Amino acid sequence: MTTPLDYLIAHLTAANCTGLAEATAGDIRWIEHRLAHRGPNAPWRDLDRIGTPHAQTLARSISQTTHLLTHISTTRLQAGVLHLRLAHHPHWQPQITTRRTDPAARPALSPLWPLPDAPHPALQRTLTGHTTEVRATAVSPDGTWLVTADRNGAARIWNPHSGDCTLLPADHRTGGVHSVAVSPDRTWLATASQDGTLELWDPYTCTRLRTLTNHRARVLSVAVGPGPTGPHCSPGPARPDALRRRSREPRRRPGRASPAGPPGDRHHHHGPRDSAEGVPTGRHYSGRRQSPARPHCLPGGPVQGQVRLE
Structure with a gap:
């Protein structure tokens, strides 16, 4: 069930009260409340909706932490982890220091030094x-x-x-x-x-x-x-060999000498070689075998099942 707070930032932004919206969404008490009632993405959405450079910076600091808050069941533990991750951020640090003076927030862990696994500034989410x-x-x-x-x-x-x-x-x-x-x-x-x-x-x-x-x-x-694009141009019954496994032997150009290197050595060859899709690559190889570039995927880094966007 939605509440008026779910629409507060949107209404403030629509009324051109950007400063008030930024001050509200950038308050650690608001972050804790939205985190407890609407989940880790709610505080980020509020800050992202405002769109100012400062709000975008705060939104990134929240998005770098949301994956650690997803599976925490209790509100107090969520707030504790949030404070630990944001304690050395210049915007959040004074607010978190003040919040820790509240007797209701004790006992709580407080880091003396920046966390060793703090996210890199380039990390988006x-x-x-x-x-x-x-x-x-x-x-x-x-x-x-x-x-x-x-x-x-x-x-x-x-x-x-x-x-x-x-x-x-x-x-x-x-x-x-x-x-x-x-x-x-x-x-x-x-x-x-x-x-x-x-x-x-x-x-x-x-x-x-x-x-x-x-x-x-x-x-x-x-x-x-x-x-040509579209799945109708993709490999199908009309072209069953359009996708095939990597050829085990290099394709040689007519009139070219045999590849250098000892017999059976597939690491030294020249001329185009079939790719995994059966399409000639047009590259000449020498020395170590080269691999085509592909998107960078991190299998979670220290935790399996994660993808890091930088």
Whole structure:
């Protein structure tokens, strides 16, 4: 059930009372109340709605901490963790010091030095929701959403700005997802799994568009090439070999000498090599084997099931 407090910041902003809205949403007592009654994202939403540079800075300090507050059941513990994480922030420090003088807030832990795991200033948000190791991530071309997948086969679509996510309804039950890719026009995405299937999804309705089953073993990588977009142009019965596993032998150009190096050494070769998608890469290799660049995915850092946005 909604309360008038849920609309207070919106009404103040609409009435051009930006200073009053910023002072209210930037009060640690307001943060504690919203945290206790509406969850970790509510204080962040209030500050983000205001839109001023100072409010955005405060919103980021809250979003860097929300993943630690999600699973805390009691209000007092939530407030304690919040104070610990924000105690050395220049805006929150005086307010937290004052709050700790309240007899109702005692006993409480107080750090003497900055916490060793304090978030880096570049960190925007830590996304939580996966229950096991995150194996793959891909970002939409316009940066408005991203998709992640884990070892249990669950795939989630996230709003990186708000932290909201949607779980794809039918996941890969017989194995984890190893790779994900987004189409250039953002209208569909692909997931590649342990069970040898590739599934194409509509990211806006979370419906399955097609399942590709031409592989005989697990699919470790998937990518979407340039050109006509839309799932009707994706690999299907008309082109069953459009996606295939990595060739074990390098393709040689006509008239080129054999690759240097001892027999059987696949780390030294020249000429284009088939990628995991069966599309020539056009690269020449020498020395160590090179890998194509892919989005940076952190399998949670010290905690499994997390993705850190920086």
